[in-house]
Amino acid sequence: MKIAVAIKQVPLRDHPLRVHSAGTWIEEGNLSFEINEPDAYALEEALQLREKHGGEVIAISLGPARVSQALREALAKGADRGIHIHGDPATLDTLQAAHLLANALKPEAPDLILTGLQSDDFGYGQTGVVLAELMGLPHSTIIMQVEIEPGKVRVKRELEDGWFQHIEMPLPAVLTIQSGLNKLRYATLMGIKKAKTREIKSVHASELGALPPASLTIDKIYAPEKGKQGQILDGDAKAAAAKLVEKLRFEARVL
Amino acid sequence: MSVLAIVEQRMSGEVLAAAQQFGSPVSAYSIDLPYTADAYTAAAEELIRKVNPALVVFGHTYQTRDYAPRVAARFGTVLISDVIAAKPPVFTRQMFQGKFNADVRLAGGGPHFVSIQAGAWRAAAAPAAVEKFAPSSATSRQVAEPPFRESARAVDLGAADIIVSVGRGIKEKENLPVVESLAQALGAELAASRPICDAGWLPMDRQVGSSGQTVSPKLYIAVGISGAIQHLVGMKGAKTVVAINKDPDAPIFELANYGIVGDLFEVVPALVEEIKKGKP
Numbered sequence: 001m002k003i004a005v006a007i008k009q010v011p012l013r014d015h016p017l018r019v020h021s022a023g024t025w026i027e028e029g030n031l032s033f034e035i036n037e038p039d040a041y042a043l044e045e046a047l048q049l050r051e052k053h054g055g056e057v058i059a060i061s062l063g064p065a066r067v068s069q070a071l072r073e074a075l076a077k078g079a080d081r082g083i084h085i086h087g088d089p090a091t092l093d094t095l096q097a098a099h100l101l102a103n104a105l106k107p108e109a110p111d112l113i114l115t116g117l118q119s120d121d122f123g124y125g126q127t128g129v130v131l132a133e134l135m136g137l138p139h140s141t142i143i144m145q146v147e148i149e150p151g152k153v154r155v156k157r158e159l160e161d162g163w164f165q166h167i168e169m170p171l172p173a174v175l176t177i178q179s180g181l182n183k184l185r186y187a188t189l190m191g192i193k194k195a196k197t198r199e200i201k202s203v204h205a206s207e208l209g210a211l212p213p214a215s216l217t218i219d220k221i222y223a224p225e226k227g228k229q230g231q232i233l234d235g236d237a238k239a240a241a242a243k244l245v246e247k248l249r250f251e252a253r254v255l
Numbered sequence: 256m257s258v259l260a261i262v263e264q265r266m267s268g269e270v271l272a273a274a275q276q277f278g279s280p281v282s283a284y285s286i287d288l289p290y291t292a293d294a295y296t297a298a299a300e301e302l303i304r305k306v307n308p309a310l311v312v313f314g315h316t317y318q319t320r321d322y323a324p325r326v327a328a329r330f331g332t333v334l335i336s337d338v339i340a341a342k343p344p345v346f347t348r349q350m351f352q353g354k355f356n357a358d359v360r361l362a363g364g365g366p367h368f369v370s371i372q373a374g375a376w377r378a379a380a381a382p383a384a385v386e387k388f389a390p391s392s393a394t395s396r397q398v399a400e401p402p403f404r405e406s407a408r409a410v411d412l413g414a415a416d417i418i419v420s421v422g423r424g425i426k427e428k429e430n431l432p433v434v435e436s437l438a439q440a441l442g443a444e445l446a447a448s449r450p451i452c453d454a455g456w457l458p459m460d461r462q463v464g465s466s467g468q469t470v471s472p473k474l475y476i477a478v479g480i481s482g483a484i485q486h487l488v489g490m491k492g493a494k495t496v497v498a499i500n501k502d503p504d505a506p507i508f509e510l511a512n513y514g515i516v517g518d519l520f521e522v523v524p525a526l527v528e529e530i531k532k533g534k535p
Contacts, residue, residue: 125324163403224506
């Protein structure tokens with residue numbers, strides 16, 4: 001069984017971010033990056049499915065040169081090979097990004113394509129769904145469990161308020177994976193060594209067919225307005241804690 | 256700009272209100288079929304071709320997330336998802352987990368597609384009438400089984416007066432006693448944001464947020480929770496919100512009545528001590 005996993009590299013969580021001078025993206029200069037969290041779970045699920053059913057795992061990522069680091073990490077964790085589409089996802093909308101992924105994956109004809117349910121940066125939450133449409137495959141989203149059966153896949157899909165639903169569909173299919181459905185592994189030293197011998201194929205976005213026209217443009221990105229009603233209690237921990245207890249007792253009257 | 260609202264039960268009033276703000280005339284439909292992604296994608300496509308609107312509006316529900324991007328792609332465009340405000344043709348949505356807003360402008364020909372965030376619009380006082388749409392066919396590769404809940408919830412956070420809720424800032428499972436002692440001092444229920452339950456540090460039935468429980472206690476103390484929208488929708492009904500976080504830009508402070516910017520490992524023990532002081 002051939003499983004492709006689409007991963008995105010995003011700024012490290014909790015890294016302070018600044019809007020760049022053009023105001024339409026962030027300053028990337030001093031940032032560190034990591035694999036988008038739900039994509040890391042998608043990769044883990046692919047590795048576990050391969051361990052159960054055999055086959056190969058291909059990690060694919062769209063992004064600038066730094067993305068090779070995310071692909072190396074995927075290889076170190078156990079992916080068999082990588083595909084790096086050189087392009088700038090910050091300037092692409094989801095249809096354009098999915099178009100590049102679809103055209104890179106079509107010749108591979110994977111049995112299953114996994115990706116995270118959304119990215120920590122744009123957070124559109126659509127790339128997997130649009131990829132399925134462009135490849136003509138059935139899909140399901142926000143997946144908490146994947147069971148492969150002959151010729152088909154049975155998944156547990158998350159709904160709101162603690163509800164779930166089982167869905168079955170024929171393979172090949174595209175699934176978007178929810179964080180937390182498995183336990184992430186760490187790359188071992190052996191894995192890191194092996195990864196060095198594994199192939200990362202480079203493709204430039206311009207080799208993957210004419211992009212569909214942009215469906216949206218970003219006017220600007222900005223910090224949201226600060227809320228008005230909140231009071232920040234300052235001082236050292238002890239002083240702030242004392243103020244808070246007083247406020248909760250005598251102002252909010254909730255203690 | 257003519258607007259088509261495609262509504263489901265969840266968020267229907269809000270979607271109709273947003274549709275009325277975005278343009279006119281507004282037509283509103285619900286799709287009269289059991290849900291699968293394929294069936295709804297085909298039905299929405301047929302409906303849109305029939306109504307021929309300039310803009311299609313959805314609620315940003317789990318169902319919309321499952322099929323609406325596919326419908327938009329079928330029309331050669333993208334869904335502007337999880338919109339929090341709008342002055343068409345510009346729509347505002349959050350990025351980077353709520354750290355930034357982005358003003359996004361529609362480009363190209365229509366129809367355009369937008370989904371609105373839960374709670375961002377107040378349900379319409381005089382909503383448009385919703386018609387049922389029965390598509391001409393309903394083939395689907397997905398076969399759906401009835402929704403179910405995992406075992407009954409052991410904890411009903413909805414009934415709690417005071418909730419102490421913990422997020423990624425706690426760093427390790429071994430640190431949980433720090434917040435447990437605060438919950439104990441307040442006689443509060445302990446809750447958590449999703450990553451804590453995903454990691455198995457607390458059981459899933461203590462999760463607050465869109466996929467967990469929705470709570471409205473008198474007092475909600477968010478410790479080390481940055482405040483991703485998926486968490487905020489579960490607790491914004493709380494009467495008084497306290498946020499303790501080391502990042503002054505964390506979105507949770509937007510919602511907090513009282514905030515302390517600092518190291519939770521210093522602030523929480525100090526808070527426990529203060530609370531105990533006042534007690535006989």
